[in-house]
Amino acid sequence: MRGIMIAAVKSGSGKTTVTCALLEALKQRGCRPASFKCGPDYIDPMFHKTVIDVPSCNLDSFFCGEELLREIYSQRMTDNGIGVVEGVMGLFDGLGGVHEEGSAYHVASILQLPILLVVDAHGMGRSILPLLAGFLKYDRENRIKGVILNRTSRNFCERIAPVIEAELSLPVFGFLPNKSELKLESRHLGLKLPEEVKDIKKQICASAHTLEECVAVDRIIEMSDLAGSIPCSDDSLSKYVSPVLSQSPIRIGIALDEAFCFYYEENLNLLKKLGAKLIPFSPLHDYVLPEQLDGLLLGGGYPELHAKRLEENVAMRSSIRQAIQSGMPSVAECGGFLYLHAALENDKGETYEMCNVLPGKCFYAGKLVRFGYIELAEKQPVFLSKGSVIKGHEFHYYDSETNGLDCTARKPASGVSFDCIHQGQCHFWGFPHLYYPSSPDFAVHFLEEARRFGRRKE
Incomplete structure (x- = not known):
């Protein structure tokens, strides 16, 4: 099963925007994506559903345990489709903020998924390198296979990408510009609901168009082939x-x-x-x-x-x-x-x-x-x-x-x-x-x- 995890350094980095844009781009390409959300969040899956018109499922290793998690994931996947799993908070942030269980990394490990890391690069320069180096060092299973630089310019991406790739051997798949139409509004409980966002379909289509222009979507699809096989039992419920x-x-x-x-x-x-x-x-x-x-x-x-x-x-x-x-x-x-x-x-x-x-x-x-x-x-x-x-x-x-x-x-x-x-x-x-x-x-x-x-x- 082809699949990919969209994770981030921290909350607010743009995971949901990138995930929705990617789902729309894959749908337009006829790739039949299946979407998932790590953790207990309700609202992000609603945005996924808005894009692909089918329900999105939560994947939470604290709620489920490993066997049921694999079962839920595999049952939702379609033949020749691509699983797109949006992470939760920062990549390694799990139970209580200090445990691995419940983290996006734990889910990626259980499901044998490659990770595409989203970094909010706004206001950053070469300091991105030690940040990424720390994440790569902590990635004991070598799952981080690429990075997208969010909220930055093409000019900066073109200058910093060769440095990242040369010093860290980490592919830079592209960037997303700092545009207001690529931001989803929030309130105290998280994002606003999809129906509260004006022209949400139009906004997601615009994000997908920008993604196609600024990010190597073909390479992301190739990256999904790196997903490993997972053992899965029959319907345990x-x-x-x-x-x-x-x-x-x-x-x-x-x-x-x-x-x-x-x-x-x-x-x-x-x-x-x-x-x-x-x-x-x-x-x-x-x-x-x-x-x-x-x-x-x-x-x-x-x-x-x-x-x-x-x-x-x-x-x-x-x-x-x-x-x-x-x-x-x-x-x-x-x-x-x-x-x-x-x-x-x-x-x-x-x-x-x-x-x-x-x-x-x-x-x-x-x-x-x-x-x-x-x-x-x-x-x-x-x-x-x-x-x-x-x-x-x-x-x-x-x-x-x-x-x-x-x-x-x-x-x-x-x-x-x-x-x-x-x-x-x-x-x-x-x-x-x-x-x-x-x-x-x-x-x-x-x-x-x-x-x-x-x-x-x-």
Whole structure:
């Protein structure tokens, strides 16, 4: 399988811009790219999907482990296609910022991928050489096969490239100029969503055109042939599919609009594999839940940016509250968890009514709260088998007056732990974004409860 990792020296170097431009250029060449994102990020995969019109998957070695990581990657690859994997943060930045696990380099090692390093060269001269030399020295598997100099000029690239290649034996594939149209706007949680970027398709096409002009795309394609073969087992998650779950589809309503859009593709794939039929609805634009639902999934997103409209949609808030109070199984994560509270106070001190399933309010904390990876264990096993944990990630600037006490979250890098989650026989609500394949029992229990609820209605 041909593949390549687009990595960088640090966050903000332009990985997503280069990745999207490359995906578009490969698509225009008929190369059938498959896209992936290292780490727990939701937004970068949305940009990938905008380019190639198929979902992009997360590859996270903390979430998955090596075997499942290879399985996810190989199943997404098409014959004669090229896998394009966007890295996370700096190349070697992993768990807690100090471990290799979870880093882009760890993923590249597991998948045997060559690495194309993106360096923000703006304001730099010959100092690029010791920077690159340090990365090459730390690259114990000799995976870094080329570099792109971002935010610089053709003139500088033509002068520094021969020096880099002569002194470091590292091919320079080209540069990208410091143009505003080649930058993707950010906010506190990361990039703005694709639909928020004006003329996003046009912008990506322009970036691809610039890439073709300034970067040796042919050499990048040749570089993808350096990907090594990887061992891959059969579908390891198929053993969780039981006759009970594989009968008539289990109808799960999934909140999906501008306010709720953060979902791991592998979570949704696992639910479908287990027998779920995902029925999208919009808490912003619809007035009632879809008919004949068996369960409810409220994912993360930006409800704080749409709080006024969510409050104004009284009918939908009432529909969700009544469904949950009737016993409909539900999972709510981060933004969905905010939505279930009585009220949401934004960063301007404005308070808006939410679904009032949970008492109290959520409020802007002014900083990242409990940021990072976690391992989540139930105090009384319900969704998980006894003694097991499910892995997840927290990334939010909002906190709650009622975070819950039913689970213990432990940070694997520091060992710090804290209580969280509202959990019962048929509900699981809290801030963590969970990665279901790390403990498929979670998804199985949710759908089993949804199946029972659906049968009670018959």
